[in-house]
Amino acid sequence: MKIEKEQILSDNKKDIGVHEESFDFLANSLDRKGVDVHKVIKDLSDFQVAIPSWALGAGGTRFGRFSYYGEPANLEQKINDVGILHALTQTAGAISLHIPWDIPEDYKAIKELATANGLVFDAVNSNTFQDQKNAKESYKFGSLSNTSKAVRDQAIAHNNEVIKIGEKLGSKSLTVWLADGSNFPGQHNFQRALQHTQDSLQEIYATLPEDWKLFIEYKPYEPNFYSTVIQDWGTSFMLANACGEKAYTLVDLGHHLPNTNIEQIVSTLMMQGKLGGFHFNDSKYGDDDSTVGSVKPYALFLIFNELVYGMNNNPQNPYPAWMIDASHNIKDPLEDLIQSLEAIQEAYAKALLVDQEQLKLAQEKHDVVLCQEILQQAYRTDVRPLLERARLNVGGALHPIKAYRSLGVRGNLIQARGKHSIATGL
Ligand SMILES: [Mn+2]
Numbered sequence: 001m002k003i004e005k006e007q008i009l010s011d012n013k014k015d016i017g018v019h020e021e022s023f024d025f026l027a028n029s030l031d032r033k034g035v036d037v038h039k040v041i042k043d044l045s046d047f048q049v050a051i052p053s054w055a056l057g058a059g060g061t062r063f064g065r066f067s068y069y070g071e072p073a074n075l076e077q078k079i080n081d082v083g084i085l086h087a088l089t090q091t092a093g094a095i096s097l098h099i100p101w102d103i104p105e106d107y108k109a110i111k112e113l114a115t116a117n118g119l120v121f122d123a124v125n126s127n128t129f130q131d132q133k134n135a136k137e138s139y140k141f142g143s144l145s146n147t148s149k150a151v152r153d154q155a156i157a158h159n160n161e162v163i164k165i166g167e168k169l170g171s172k173s174l175t176v177w178l179a180d181g182s183n184f185p186g187q188h189n190f191q192r193a194l195q196h197t198q199d200s201l202q203e204i205y206a207t208l209p210e211d212w213k214l215f216i217e218y219k220p221y222e223p224n225f226y227s228t229v230i231q232d233w234g235t236s237f238m239l240a241n242a243c244g245e246k247a248y249t250l251v252d253l254g255h256h257l258p259n260t261n262i263e264q265i266v267s268t269l270m271m272q273g274k275l276g277g278f279h280f281n282d283s284k285y286g287d288d289d290s291t292v293g294s295v296k297p298y299a300l301f302l303i304f305n306e307l308v309y310g311m312n313n314n315p316q317n318p319y320p321a322w323m324i325d326a327s328h329n330i331k332d333p334l335e336d337l338i339q340s341l342e343a344i345q346e347a348y349a350k351a352l353l354v355d356q357e358q359l360k361l362a363q364e365k366h367d368v369v370l371c372q373e374i375l376q377q378a379y380r381t382d383v384r385p386l387l388e389r390a391r392l393n394v395g396g397a398l399h400p401i402k403a404y405r406s407l408g409v410r411g412n413l414i415q416a417r418g419k420h421s422i423a424t425g426l
Helices: 005-013 016-032 037-046 075-089 107-116 149-169 190-206 233-243 262-271 297-313 333-352 356-364 368-379 384-393 400-406 409-417
Strands: 050-052 094-096 173-176 213-217 247-252 275-280 321-324
Touching (some): 005 075, 005 400, 016 037, 037 384, 075 107, 075 333, 075 400, 107 149, 149 173, 149 190, 190 213, 190 233, 213 233, 213 275, 233 247, 233 262, 247 262, 262 275, 262 297, 297 368, 333 368, 333 384, 333 400, 400 409
Parallel strands (some): 050 321, 247 275
16 A cells, blocks of 8 residues: 555645644744744754664564554565655654564565655664574574674674675664573673673674664663673663774663663763664653653653754764664554654654753753753643644645544555464564
C-alpha cells in the first residue's frame, strides 16, 4: 500500500480552517515575543528520525507475543511501512537496518524502493546478543567480551560484515549494542571483560570506512542482571576515546536507571564532541519501550533543551543520528511510531522556543525563579499548530493518526498481507 499525495491533500482539507485559525493565533503571539516562527518551522521540517526495521511488527516479552495483523513479512514490506509513516508525518525519512534480521537480497532493488519512498539508510545495527542458525560459536556468555578468542573473533567478523552490508546501502554508521555482562557475582572478571571489549571494538573500528562513525550504546542491566560490560555513558565514552575520533557514545533513553539526569549526560557528551547517536523511547521503570513522551514529556523537553543548546553551541559535536528504538506490544506499531514522532517534534519545537539569551542572563544573576519560568514558558506553549504547519508545508498530514485511520491503512495492510504475517525482530 502506498499513500498518494492527493489522498493526504484531500484529507487535510477537512481541518484546514481550524488549523489556520490556531496557527495564526500562535504565530502572532510568538512573533510578539521575538521568535522567528519561520525558522522554527523550517527546523521542524528538516528534523528526520530513523525508524528501525525491527519496530514495524508487534514486539513481545519473554511471557508472550501477540500479533498485530498485517505485519510486514520481509524487508520490502518494512520499507513500505516506513514509507507510509514518512508520507503522513514527513519526519521519518530514514530506515535503520538490523543485521541479520534484514539482510537485503537484491541491493539495487532495495535501494530503489527506499528512494521511491523518500528514505535513506541510516545506521546499521549488528546483533551479537543472539545465536544465529549454523553459527560455530555461541554468545551465551558474551560476544566482544567473551573469554574465548574464537567467540570474540566471530563477533568481530559479524560486525565487519554488517559494515560491508551498510556500505552497499549508503549507510554511514554502525551501532553496537552489547548484551554482554554477567548474571552472578564472580562470573566475570570485570577488568578482563572490559579489556576484551575494548580490544574487540578497536579491531572493528580499524575496518570502519573513512567517512563512517561507530556508535557505542550502554545499558545498566538486562538481559544480564548483575553486571553489564558497557553499563553507563562513562564506560561508552572511555571506549569511544580508546577507539578514535570516529567513535561516539550513543544515548538510548531507556538505558538508564530511574531518575538518571539524562539531559546532563547529553550536555557533557556534546561539550566533548562525543554524542553520536540518540535513541528515543520512554519508560517508567527501565527499558520499557513505551511510546516517546507518553510517561515523562517534561524530561524529554529538558533533554531536547540540551540537544538544541549543543547543536547551536558545540560545533565539535557532529549532528546526531536520531532513531526511535522501541517495540510495540499492544498498539498498532505504525500508530505508536506516529505518536512517538509527534512527541519528538513537540519536545523539539518547545526546546526551540526557549529564550537562551534571557536564560543565560537569569543564570548569571542567580535568578533561579526566572530560570524555571523561562523553561516552563516554552514548555507550556501548545506548539501543535507549528508541527501541523511544518508537515503541511512539505505535503504531510495535518493530523497523521487521524489520516492513518481515515485512509484505513491497517485494514489495507491486512488485506494485502493477511492476518497472520509476522515481522522478524524482537
Ligand atoms: Mn537502542
